[in-house]
Every structure is written in structure tokens, then in C-alpha cells.
Amino acid sequence: MSELMRAVGYRKNLPVSDPSSLLDLELPVPEPGPHDLVVRVRAVSVNPVDVKVRAGSDPHGEPKILGYDAAGVVERVGTAVTLFRPGDEVWYAGSIARPGTNSELHLVDERIAGPKPVSLDFAGAAALPLTTLTxxxxxxxxxxxxxxxxxxxxxxxxxxxxxxxxxxxxxxxxxxxxxxxxxxxxxxxxxxxxxxxxxxxxxxxxxxxxxxxxxxxxxxxxxxxxxxxxxxxxxxxxxxxxxxxxxxxxxxxxxxxxxELMFTRALYDPTSTAQHEILRQAAELVDKGVLHTTLTERLHGMNAANLRRAHATVETGSAIGKVVLDYAM
Missing domain, CATH: 3.40.50.720 (NAD(P)-binding Rossmann-like Domain)
Known part of the structure; x- marks a missing residue:
């Protein structure tokens, strides 16, 4: 039997006020490709793209996992990975073409991930990658x-x-x-x-x-x-x-x-390490006090109820900064 992990996703397009608009799920743990990191996700943030995809992409009953921003710890690496090792702390915004970060374990190509700023906790870091890259x-x-x-x-x-x-x-x-x-x-x-x-x-x-x-x-x-x-x-x-x-x-x-579409490189130039380099430079700017996290609301616990709350906040279009969910340890 495959090992399972917790995740939050949806099976049908529904208003965020509907309890079924986002669901607590158990899914098989993913296996990494050659350049993939298996990241134990410690915090995620919610972006307008999460709301847009949930509203406009019907998975026809299959579980679809959203989430693009993440910060976490590398647990395993693919056979061709050279930029990171297990135990490294990373941050990234992922790819719109792959399952999202709202799960305990997540696959991301090493070439679009960067070393997490050491001066931020996971929640503070998770607020930044997608918006910083954009x-x-x-x-x-x-x-x-x-x-x-x-x-x-x-x-x-x-x-x-x-x-x-x-x-x-x-x-x-x-x-x-x-x-x-x-x-x-x-x-x-x-x-x-x-x-x-x-x-x-x-x-x-x-x-x-x-x-x-x-x-x-x-x-x-x-x-x-x-x-x-x-x-x-x-x-x-x-x-x-x-x-x-x-x-x-x-x-x-x-x-x-x-x-400007932050996902263009992941979609059309997957061998590029440009976003890895941007995130590395951005982490240095954070650690020097030049760039500051935009976290303004933190929700403890990655679960469907908290994610619905975060989506509702983003849907208003008037949120200041970023809403972040962390994994209660």
C-alpha cells in the first residue's frame, strides 16, 4: 500500500463559502523525478492565482491541489539534483503545471527553488517567493x-x-x-x-x-x-x-x-536556473534587511477550514500583504 500524506484540495468549483469548496484529503506521497526535491512543506501563502484557478479550473471530481508559494525542508532528492541536499531549507513558488503546495510533501524542480532566508521563519519566508519573482x-x-x-x-x-x-x-x-x-x-x-x-x-x-x-x-x-x-x-x-x-x-x-507571468520559465524553459538565482539573491537581500516579508496574517494549521478562510480574504481584492498558513508542529 502506498504511503499517504495529508493535503487540501477541491473536486468541484464551488463558492468559497461552501464547506466543500476546499476539502481535507489523503493522497499518495509523490515520487521525485530526476531534478525534483521532495519538500516537507512547513508554510504556504495564498495568492490571487489560487483563487482564480479554484474558480476557473474544474477537476471533474478528481482531487486538485492548489498552492504555489511554499517554504519547507528538503526530505529527499532526485537522482540528478545538484543544488540541494536533504535537510536544506528552501523557498519557492512552484509551477502551475504541477500539483500545488497545499500538502505535507511536495515536488518541486530544484532549478526553480532557492535557499530560504535564514533570518525568516518558514511562515515569513512563504509569503514572498511568487510575488518576489513576479x-x-x-x-x-x-x-x-x-x-x-x-x-x-x-x-x-x-x-x-x-x-x-x-x-x-x-x-x-x-x-x-x-x-x-x-x-x-x-x-x-x-x-x-x-x-x-x-x-x-x-x-x-x-x-x-x-x-x-x-x-x-x-x-x-x-x-x-x-x-x-x-x-x-x-x-x-x-x-x-x-x-x-x-x-x-x-x-x-x-x-x-x-x-509578466511568473510561471513562464517553469512552463517553457524548464532547464533555466534563473529563478533559483533570483530567489538566492532575494534571500540575501532579506538577510541583509533590505527586503522585508509581506506576511500580514498567519493561520496556524494547514487544513480546509483555514484555507477557505484565506481564500475568502484574498477574494475580497483588498487584502494588505499576504495570508500565510503554517503547519502546526
Whole structure:
């Protein structure tokens, strides 16, 4: 008989208020491939992609495990693994093409995992990988910002998971002016505390003119506004995918549009170690006190009830920072 592990997943698309929307399950322990780590998961965080997949991907009665962010301890390694050994503490965001992290044991390719920051506990670390990779790729690969970059960066949704990391990275690692959007007093203060030079209202009339770069998780209906407030030859990097998006209003100013999907490398360039390297560098920044965890709510115990609670919080779209579930030891 196969060894079993605890997991949380779903079998049918249901509102998060339904007790069957997420279920406590027992599943076979997975066997690693050549480059896989078998990680004993100690903490996970919940991202908008978890909610989106649960709502839009029907597993037709089969158990589907969500979860992308994780921090844990390597328990076993595949035959070709060279980057880690059993006992190593790791953090990562995984792949959307594989079973998720909401399980006791999880398989992840070593090339998209990194060494966990030693200065954070597992919950603090689990809040960061997906949003850090997303923000890092958006800022430094798509927008090509660097230490000598100047100008103005507008981060929409700056109190959210990606926004709160982007603000920190841009403020600490570039010379751009960082402007975040937020509307509630507590979210405005949170963004300022992360390092934004200033905070403006997210509504179109509150956005400043003459910006050079925009990072947006909310692009629906915003392209005409972006065309108005961006300088000629400015750039937008978007992490959402609104239906029927028309970017033609950007053409007269020669504004470039970039898409950022953190899972692209795992899906299309599986031999790349770029995300391993980003997470290694990010861990060093955390341990130097340059980058700070965005954990704002911690739930003790990986179970369906807690995960439903976390999904409900993320579904509101107004969460500050990240919700993390840890395994009660």
C-alpha cells in the first residue's frame, strides 16, 4: 500500500463559502523525478492565482491541489539534483503545471527553488517567493531597471502582494521615484512603510501625469488612462489578463506593453536556473534587511477550514500583504 500524506484540495468549483469548496484529503506521497526535491512543506501563502484557478479550473471530481508559494525542508532528492541536499531549507513558488503546495510533501524542480532566508521563519519566508519573482522579473527583466535608473515608477495596487514587493525592490535597488496607489488609510501607511516616496489614490483622477513606468495588476479599462499619464516611450508591465484588452491608445506615444507571468520559465524553459538565482539573491537581500516579508496574517494549521478562510480574504481584492498558513508542529 502506498504511503499517504495529508493535503487540501477541491473536486468541484464551488463558492468559497461552501464547506466543500476546499476539502481535507489523503493522497499518495509523490515520487521525485530526476531534478525534483521532495519538500516537507512547513508554510504556504495564498495568492490571487489560487483563487482564480479554484474558480476557473474544474477537476471533474478528481482531487486538485492548489498552492504555489511554499517554504519547507528538503526530505529527499532526485537522482540528478545538484543544488540541494536533504535537510536544506528552501523557498519557492512552484509551477502551475504541477500539483500545488497545499500538502505535507511536495515536488518541486530544484532549478526553480532557492535557499530560504535564514533570518525568516518558514511562515515569513512563504509569503514572498511568487510575488518576489513576479516583481523582480517585471522590474529588472521587462522594464530593465537597474541601479542607475531614474524617472518615475507607478505601482498600482501597491499594498497587495506583488505591489508591496515591487515598491521595496524599486526603492532599494534603483534610483527611480516610487509612487504607489492605495485608498484606505491603513493601506496608504503600509505602502509608505514599504518605502514608497508617495502614495496616491488608485482612481484615474488621482493618478499623476508624466510617469515613465507602470506596474499594474488591474488593467481593465485603464489603457486610456495609461496613455494619458505616461511619458512618450514609457512602458507598462501587466500581471493580469483582462478580456478584450485594446492597447492601441498607447501607440501614438510609442509606449511599450509587457506581460509578466511568473510561471513562464517553469512552463517553457524548464532547464533555466534563473529563478533559483533570483530567489538566492532575494534571500540575501532579506538577510541583509533590505527586503522585508509581506506576511500580514498567519493561520496556524494547514487544513480546509483555514484555507477557505484565506481564500475568502484574498477574494475580497483588498487584502494588505499576504495570508500565510503554517503547519502546526
Amino acid at each position: 516583481a523582480w522579473e517585471a522590474l529588472f527583466e521587462h522594464l530593465r531597471l537597474g541601479p542607475d535608473s531614474t524617472g518615475t515608477l507607478l505601482v498600482l495596487g501597491a499594498a497587495g502582494g506583488v505591489g508591496s514587493i515591487a515598491v521595496q525592490l524599486a526603492r532599494q535597488l534603483t534610483n527611480v521615484e516610487v509612487i504607489g496607489t492605495a485608498s484606505r488609510p491603513e493601506s496608504r501607511q503600509y505602502v509608505l512603510d514599504r518605502g514608497a516616496h508617495r502614495v496616491v489614490d488608485h482612481r484615474a483622477e488621482g493618478l499623476p501625469d508624466g510617469v515613465d513606468y507602470i506596474l499594474t495588476p488591474h488593467s481593465a479599462g485603464m489603457v486610456p488612462t495609461f496613455a494619458r499619464i505616461l511619458r512618450p516611450f514609457g512602458a507598462v508591465v501587466a500581471i493580469d489578463e483582462p478580456a478584450g484588452l485594446d492597447i492601441l491608445p498607447l501607440k501614438s506615444k510609442s509606449i511599450s506593453w509587457h506581460w
